[in-house]
Structure formats: C-alpha cells, structure tokens
Amino acid sequence: xxxxxxxxxxxxxxxxxxxxxxxxxxxxxxxxxxxxxxxxxxxxxxxxxxxxxxxxxxxxxxxxxxxxxxxxxxxxxxxxxxxxxxxxxxxxxxxxxxxxxxxxxxxxxxxxxxxxxxxxxxxxxxxxxxxxxxxxxxxxxxxxxxxxxxxxxxxxxxxxxxxxxxxxxxxxxxxxxxxxxxxxxxxxxxxxxxxxxxxxxxxxxxxxxxxxxxxxxxxxxxxxxxxxxxxxxxxxxxxxxxxxxxxxxxxxxxxxxxxxxxxxxxxxxxxxxxxxxxxxxxxxxxxxxxxxxxxxxxxxxxxxxxxxxxxxxxxxxxxxxxxxxxxxxxxxxxxxxxxxxxxxxxxxxxxxxxxxxxxxxxxxxxxxxxxxxxxxxxxxxxxxxxxxxxxxxxxxxxxxxxxxxxxxxxxxxxxxxxxxx
Numbered sequence: 001x002x003x004x005x006x007x008x009x010x011x012x013x014x015x016x017x018x019x020x021x022x023x024x025x026x027x028x029x030x031x032x033x034x035x036x037x038x039x040x041x042x043x044x045x046x047x048x049x050x051x052x053x054x055x056x057x058x059x060x061x062x063x064x065x066x067x068x069x070x071x072x073x074x075x076x077x078x079x080x081x082x083x084x085x086x087x088x089x090x091x092x093x094x095x096x097x098x099x100x101x102x103x104x105x106x107x108x109x110x111x112x113x114x115x116x117x118x119x120x121x122x123x124x125x126x127x128x129x130x131x132x133x134x135x136x137x138x139x140x141x142x143x144x145x146x147x148x149x150x151x152x153x154x155x156x157x158x159x160x161x162x163x164x165x166x167x168x169x170x171x172x173x174x175x176x177x178x179x180x181x182x183x184x185x186x187x188x189x190x191x192x193x194x195x196x197x198x199x200x201x202x203x204x205x206x207x208x209x210x211x212x213x214x215x216x217x218x219x220x221x222x223x224x225x226x227x228x229x230x231x232x233x234x235x236x237x238x239x240x241x242x243x244x245x246x247x248x249x250x251x252x253x254x255x256x257x258x259x260x261x262x263x264x265x266x267x268x269x270x271x272x273x274x275x276x277x278x279x280x281x282x283x284x285x286x287x288x289x290x291x292x293x294x295x296x297x298x299x300x301x302x303x304x305x306x307x308x309x310x311x312x313x314x315x316x317x318x319x320x321x322x323x324x325x326x327x328x329x330x331x332x333x334x335x336x337x338x339x340x341x342x343x344x345x346x347x348x349x350x351x352x353x354x355x356x357x358x359x360x361x362x363x364x365x366x367x368x369x370x371x372x373x374x375x376x377x378x379x380x381x382x383x384x385x386x387x388x389x390x391x392x393x394x395x396x397x398x399x400x401x402x403x404x405x406x407x408x409x410x411x412x413x414x415x416x417x418x419x420x421x
Contacts, residue, residue, distance in 0.1 A: 004029040004083075006128055006248060007146040008231060014143040015071045015079060023361040026228045028080050030357030032087030039092035040347040048096040049168035055096070056161045059089030063154035067147040093161065094120055098330075100168065114266020117326040118259040125255035127153070128248055200344040208336070208394050209348075211387040215288065216329050217352035218384040222291060222377050223322035224360045226254065226315055233370050243308055250312050254319035261323020269331055280335055281392040284328040288385035291321040292378055299374035336395070 004026055012022045042051040062085030069079045098116045131149045140148045203209045234247045265283065272278035294314050301311045330346055337345045367373055 010143045010146040021076045027358045027361040028083045033091040035354035036095045036350045037347040039095045052096040052165045055089040055092030060154045062086035063150045067150040114262045118262035122259045125252045211391045213352040215384040215387045218380045219325040220353040221356035221360045228361045250316045253316035257319030258323040261320040265324040265327045280331045285388035287324045292381040295378040303371045
C-alpha cells in the first residue's frame with residue numbers, strides 16, 4: 001500500500017472523494033503496515049506460517065472487494081475498510097517474513113532485517129512498474145483503471161505470496177518462534193526471561209523508550225509526507241505541467257533508494273556494531289541529521305522556486321533514509337530489550353509509525369502550505385536526531401554503570417575466595 005499514491009487521483013475522481021476523505025484512505029493504507037501488535041500476538045501464538053496465510057488472504061480479499069466498491073454517498077467508508085484489510089494483511093505478512101528471515105540469517109540481525117526491508121522497498125517500484133505495464137496492455141478506462149489494477153494485484157499477490165507462505169508449513173516451525181539476533185547484540189544486554197504482556201507495558205515508564213518512540217514517529221512521518229503528498233506537492237511546483245511524469249519516476253527512485261538504505265545501513269550496522277566502532281543509536285542519529293539537511297534543501301528549493309530536477313532528486317532521496325529507519329530501529333529495540341522481548345516491544349514502538357501514517361496525512365490537509373510542511377519536517381527531524389544523541393548518552397552511562405557493578409561483584413567474589421583460603 002506504499003504505492004497507493006499512484007492510484008490516488010483515479011480513486012478520488014471515480015469515488016468522488018473530498019480531500020480529507022482521500023487523505024483518510026491513504027492514511028489507512030499505511031496504518032496497518034506499521035500497527036503490528038495484532039500480527040505480533042498472532043505470530044507468537046500461531047507461528048509465521050498460519051499468521052502469514054491469514055494475512056495474505058486478508059490482503060487479497062481487500063484488493064478484490066475494494067475494486068467492486070461503487071461510487072456514491074458513504075461508499076468511501078467501505079473503501080476505507082477494504083484498504084485497512086489490505087494494509088493490515090500486508091503488514092502482518094511483513095512481520096512474519098521479518099521474524100523468519102532474522103532466524104534463518106547466518107549473519108544475524110543487521111543483514112537479516114536489511115534483506116527483508118529491501119524486498120519490501122523494492123515492492124514499491126515493482127508495483128509502480130507492473131501496474132503501468134498492465135494499464136497499457138489492458139487498455140483500461142481512465143478513472144476506472146485503479147479497479148482493474150486492484151484486481152490484477154490481488155491475482156498477482158495470490159500467485160506470488162501464497163506459495164511462499166505454504167512453503168513455511170514444510171519447515172520446522174519451532175526454530176522460528178524466537179527471533180535470534182547476532183552474538184554481538186545479545187551479549188550487550190540479554191533478557192533473562194521473556195516478559196508477560198503486563199510486564200512489557202513497563203517500558204512506557206522509561207524516558208529512553210519515549211525518545212525512541214518520538215524519533216521513530218518523526219522519521220517514518222517524514223517519509224509519509226512524500227508517500228501521501230507527492231502528486232499534490234508536485235502539482236504545486238510544476239505549474240507549467242512540463243514534468244507531469246516525474247511523480248511516478250520519483251516513487252520508483254524512492255523505492256530503489258529505500259532498498260539501498262536497507263542494504264547500506266544493514267551492512268554498516270553489522271560492521272560498526274560488531275567491531276565496537278559505533279552503536280546503532282549513533283548511526284541512526286547520523287541518518288536523522290543527514291535527512292534534516294535534505295529536507296532543509298527541499299524547503300529552500302520550494303520556497304525560492306529552485307530547480308525542479310534537484311527537488312525531485314532530493315524527494316527521492318528520502319527513500320534512502322526511510323530504508324535506514326526500517327533497519328536500525330528494530331536493531332535498537334533488539335539491543336536494549338533482547339530477542340526474548342523484541343516482538344512485544346517493537347510492536348509498541350511501531351505504534352508511533354502507525355500514528356504517523358494516520359496523523360500526518362490529516363495534519364497536512366489542515367496546513368496545506370508546503371513551505372511550512374517542509375520547514376516543520378526539517379525542524380522535527382533535527383529534534384529527533386537530538387533525541388537519539390540523548391538516548392545514546394543515556395545508554396552509555398547505563399552500560400558503564402552495569403560494567404562497574406559487575407566489576408565490583410567480581411572483586412567481592414575474589415575477596416571472599418581469598419578470605420576462605
């Protein structure tokens with residue numbers, strides 16, 4: 001559903017949607033991708049195969065049902081429900097794939113998460129490309145094209161996804177019930193036992209957890225701005241309509257940039273973290289600072305009517321940072337809370353990205369001025385980078401205190417041994 005933007009104009013015209021209604025539909029398309037608590041609970045209880053199968057069926061039925069929703073008063077509500085089925089189904093399949101890939105990865109967390117996230121990133125470019133080819137071959141009818149596209153995507157998803165899900169049933173499911181991160185991660189702060197649901201809620205009392213939540217909200221929110229508003233913001237910039245095909249090209253570049261970000265940050269995180277050069281928290285702070293500079297440049301180009309080509313490149317570059325967030329934030333959760341509690345805690349952290357996918361589109365319909373949107377995004381990204389620096393300092397202090405305590409305990413044991421001798 002990250003590619004919903006390419007259908008938005010057709011959906012709005014065919015279904016006679018108002019601006020806020022269209023933004024709600026787009027927001028629901030992203031909500032389930034990040035609100036993974038239901039899928040996480042099902043994954044823990046039933047395993048990846050059964051959960052992924054049910055989620056795949058939800059997504060396929062959502063595409064098919066949405067394609068037959070008639071236009072008319074209040075029909076947009078039914079469309080929202082269908083889009084939510086697609087969104088939550090896709091998000092559940094992604095979570096199941098994430099857990100399975102991490103478990104199977106020989107190199108551990110960073111590369112495992114990178115591989116899964118990269119495949120999701122490339123799916124955006126694949127969707128844009130294959131639906132464009134399908135529209136040419138099917139010779140669909142104007143604003144009705146999105147309906148044919150949705151039916152085609154339902155069939156395509158069934159052909160590609162269902163066989164992959166069925167293969168999971170042939171594997172030994174016990175090995176996928178626990179997420180295994182690299183030795184370098186688990187040695188940092190291993191959890192002694194898995195928390196119950198009530199115990200896991202204690203994380204909401206931690207300042208560091210809220211720093212992580214806010215930073216993830218802002219990071220994902222910056223990408224949501226592009227994914228949900230690209231067509232409209234480009235219409236505001238390309239007043240002469242000389243580059244009308246660029247939004248699709250930017251989305252494709254965004255998708256490939258996302259995949260590059262997945263791979264780059266996956267490799268960097270494995271290398272720097274294993275060798276003790278840099279923590280995941282420091283790396284994500286650097287990415288957030290870099291993203292701040294990119295949005296600052298977009299603001300200046302938009303405000304002073306700068307080069308559309310440069311603006312398009314910078315808009316596409318947001319995908320690179322988005323890819324890094326999808327890799328690094330799960331690893332930070334793994335660092336801090338251990339693999340035993342990863343599913344629950346990361347589901348809580350994902351609430352912030354779910355909120356971003358819902359709140360940001362609604363907020364943008366109120367603001368409407370893209371210079372204010374770009375400037376506000378720049379400021380918030382800088383704030384999130386500062387929060388990650390603060391989180392890194394707190395983690396270092398906590399780690400130092402933990403090491404000092406272990407040294408004191410070791411010294412006390414040695415002293416007792418000497419006394420006994």
